[in-house]
Amino acid sequence: MTAEIVAGRAAQLTGIWKSYGSVPVLKGVSLALQKGEVHALLGGNGAGKSTLMKIMSGLVPANAGSIEINGEPLTHASPALAQQLGLYLVPQEAHILGNQSVLENICLGLRPSPRTLRKRVEQLIAELSVTLDLDAQAATLEIAERQIVEILRGLIREARVLILDEPTSALTPFEVHALFQRVRKLQAQGVGIFFISHKLREIREICGTISVLRDGVVVLSGPLDTYSDAKIIDAMSRVATGATPVVAERSAREGGAVRLSVRKLSGEGFRDISLQVRAGEVLGLAGVVGAGRTEFSETLFGLRRQSAGSVTLDGVELSSRSPRRCIDAGLVYLPEDRQQNGLFLDAPLYWNTSSYLIHRLPFFLRPGRERGLFNGFRQRMGIKCTGPGQSAKALSGGNQQKVLMSKCLSAKPKVLVLDEPTRGVDVAARNDIYALIRQLAADGVAVILISSDFDEIELLADRVTVMAFGQLGGELTENISVDAIARLAFGAGEQAHA
């Protein structure tokens, strides 16, 4: 790549307006992306960044404004045209064609046949230092592998403008490291990159420029070094919720009664897991994606069959568990994938809130009471919505997650298992959820917090159990730090029975 190519503008958005119905989402946004620039784009859920990126990649038409990619205008909303101009959007949720092979997934829509591109794809996989079976059926891929497929799609297209929408949300630190090296290489070749993430640490590591969107306008833009974290968070959330970052205030909560005790539980994807949680305690369950934590918690909640072991809640053994029995006993699970397993997206919000208790509702429903229940949670958690009758899919990710929390809390849990409670949730809503978790623990609920975000575990957990390769990887009671967790999560074996 020569110097002339590196200099100059890769993409330009001018005065973009967009409204859905009567609700304006973008109010005249202008952004410029230089060649060889990694441009961080931040904003709360509902700030309009995904809409902006969808408009840029031709998935959604704008109401007004112009888009220029590599000096050429995007005349009409068409993903095919945007890709022709050299732009590719790596979406947050990978788009996978489950019935086709991984290779076909990567090469779909390209002119050369997958067979001729195979060499190039293999080379890119090696450069990313990941393993991926190109002939496997794509439906068998894990979330992290799916994300890698999306990233490979962007790379194979040799896009001059790449949009990475939370590319690291399912990746382990190791894969993130490899991805960042690749991003730097692309940067040196003059590729312009929009990088969307909620993790400030990652943004600091890889980005040079930052723009913050709030309520459809750019509220902050410039070189990243000139802004402090506090300033960025403040810009993002000032009007939206008024929340300030919660500082860790881990109170000494000792000596609570043992609420849940799991002895040598085994099932599909994990084995011999023993742990105990006390009332008022937050137990962090850390590990990398695929370590078997979700399988463990789903087995705990009776969604999967266990092969051995026992679970005791408040001294009573919970055998032959089903979700309903667990809920009645006070063991409640917040699923990882809120769109798939958590919410009824088309149903009104108050239905969602009372859905865990559906078997306890009277024969003739009392919607007034259910609405009242929802309104209580709405006030307590600051759920932004038009009313209890709104459908769940109309809410932003953070608010959806709060609704999901309300569904769990309505069951009055004694033990609450939270599986990735802040996945795809912006900083402000995340802080609200953190505060809520602390409040729950203070009220005497035993919380198991499953998270791949080790920062989150460090911030919230009183005690950490690490799972690796389907087994216990070790436990940390003091000096909980990201490094210590990471060492256990990747190592496994040594401290397992210490």
Added chain:
Amino acid sequence: MLNLVARNRVIMLVLVMAVACLALGVAAPGYLSGATASVILSNSLVLLLISLGTMLVILTRNIDVSSGSILGLSAATLGLSLNAGVSLPLAIALCILTGVVAGAINGLLVAYLRIPSIVATLGTLGLYRGIMLIQTGGRWIEGLPQDLKALAGSIGFGVSVLTITVLALFVLAWIFLRRTRFGRYFYAVGDNRDAAHHLGVPVRRVQFTAFVASGACAAIAGLIFAAQIGFIPNQAGNGIELKAIAVNVLGGVSLLGGSGSVAGVFTAAIFLTSIDSALVFLKIPAFWNDFIAGAILLIVLLLDGRIRLLIDRRIRARRYAVHDRAPQAGEAVGRSPEKIAENALLAEASR
């Protein structure tokens, strides 16, 4: 073996069919003959074509229940224009044009006006049948010219021009779906519409094309129907759309779109038709046909579902098997996380 059967519905169907035919050959001598094969093939032509068209639509995750009515409508167009003195080639062209237009209306409704395909084609199912009845005044069309009926006549080895046409269409469809980029788009659209759109696939054009092709197939099926039986009753093609959907399911075409093969549809259609003729040989009364066809369909699907479950369990077990091997990879204490993770990945790669 298990994998082979699960991955390849066609092989399983062929095996089942071969076993059934051999058993029949033993039970009813004279069944296994070239003549029987030729009868089965020509009896299945209409179902073959309707199933092929329906398959193209199902692949894109839509459904077409109007194809039976399109068959009737285009057959009526053919018959009426022939009886009005139009020449055979022109009448055939008009017949196919009718099917294409009918399919295009379906495609317009579904792909561009975004009406769910089941609703849209249920509507046109009634609409097209209604137009046919109005056209014909509710009467059967009889006295079709001899040169139309001659198309169904054998030109050697018990094969007619129509048979050759249908086989050629199947080969074309096979090449199109297997070997062309546009054919691959059909699978992509049915597999994950958003993903296809995102990757620049012209989703609506693909859906539209599928409906037009289905209409054209139904029209040619109408032509074959008229040529084979020599007159066109009011209910021509009535209910065949459901049979075609059954053929697709039996042939391994996923109703959720995105997977299925031409060979599977071909085998399944022949299979269902051969049941009918087998019953004749076994001297079982004809009213048992539907019962037996339904029972066989259910048995095959049940078996298939079981096998799929087994395969799924195996895939999961293989994935979790990594857990058992990986711990040895990170024996050394105090290494950097990166190093250890690298080892874990290597362990994963070596499985």
